[in-house]
Amino acid sequence: MLNWLRSPASETQVTHGQRLWLYVFSVLILILLVIPTFIVIPMSFSDSQYLEFPPETWSLRWYRHYFGSEEWMQATRTSFTAAFLTMLVATPIGVLAAYGLHASKLPYVRAAFVLLITPMMVPLVLVAIGAFYAYVKLQILYTMTGLVLAHALLAIPLVVIVTGAALKGYDMNLENAARSLGAPRWKAFATITLPQIRFAVVTSALLSFLTSFDEVVIAMFISGGDNPTLTRNMFNALRDQIDPTIAAISTIMVLVTTFLMVLAQIFGKNKTGG
Numbered sequence: 001m002l003n004w005l006r007s008p009a010s011e012t013q014v015t016h017g018q019r020l021w022l023y024v025f026s027v028l029i030l031i032l033l034v035i036p037t038f039i040v041i042p043m044s045f046s047d048s049q050y051l052e053f054p055p056e057t058w059s060l061r062w063y064r065h066y067f068g069s070e071e072w073m074q075a076t077r078t079s080f081t082a083a084f085l086t087m088l089v090a091t092p093i094g095v096l097a098a099y100g101l102h103a104s105k106l107p108y109v110r111a112a113f114v115l116l117i118t119p120m121m122v123p124l125v126l127v128a129i130g131a132f133y134a135y136v137k138l139q140i141l142y143t144m145t146g147l148v149l150a151h152a153l154l155a156i157p158l159v160v161i162v163t164g165a166a167l168k169g170y171d172m173n174l175e176n177a178a179r180s181l182g183a184p185r186w187k188a189f190a191t192i193t194l195p196q197i198r199f200a201v202v203t204s205a206l207l208s209f210l211t212s213f214d215e216v217v218i219a220m221f222i223s224g225g226d227n228p229t230l231t232r233n234m235f236n237a238l239r240d241q242i243d244p245t246i247a248a249i250s251t252i253m254v255l256v257t258t259f260l261m262v263l264a265q266i267f268g269k270n271k272t273g274g
Contacts, residue, residue: 044247086212094159155208166200
């Protein structure tokens with residue numbers, strides 16, 4: 001233990017012992033972030049009519065209620081469909097935007113980047129209000145099209161940031177060499193550049209999916225009718241009544257999110273580690 005504390009923590013002379021405070025602080029933050037999850041999961045297995053922790057009686061009652069409810073199943077289908085379509089829309093647009101910003105030699109590229117990530121800087125409620133009034137005019141309120149467009153607006157900045165970071169570590173001379181041998185730019189990008197940044201692209205796609213799947217503020221304004229999202233119904237159920245089904249759904253959402261992130265890490269490790 002003493003040898004580990006005295007060993008360098010990085011290429012500098014800073015040791016693990018000197019960084020011990022940072023490790024402790026990080027663990028405390030991690031515990032604070034994880035504790036709510038450890039509370040919600042046991043609550044989902046309660047047989048009580050109300051949210052109860054710790055459960056006095058263990059049961060799958062609320063999971064059966066969730067899977068047996070057509071209302072919840074419809075909302076689940078809407079959320080998965082919207083998330084999948086958002087991923088298909090946001091990922092190629094964001095990747096191409098990041099590539100264009102990286103390869104461009106034009107002035108004001110930085111300003112274009114800031115403009116692309118503006119949806120991340122504006123409060124979601126303002127984006128939701130703007131989308132609501134725009135969709136009323138366009139007559140796409142409460143439609144899957146409107147929901148996907150709004151969620152893609154939130155997901156594209158993430159794709160641009162993640163892909164842009166990957167491109168900064170990529171040597172563009174490899175693509176330029178292919179172009180000098182006669183390959184069109186699109187083919188050079190598809191065959192040379194894209195395989196090199198594939199992990200960032202896959203990560204961006206999963207983040208786009210999760211951005212849509214977990215989003216609730218915008219969904220409260222523009223989803224409904226035949227296309228209510230799962231998070232919207234959860235919020236309404238929590239507001240109108242304390243329904244323990246929410247705990248079961250939250251547990252399932254945590255498992256889905258964790259699975260996707262682990263899948264991204266495994267994919268990246270297999271592709272980059274050889």
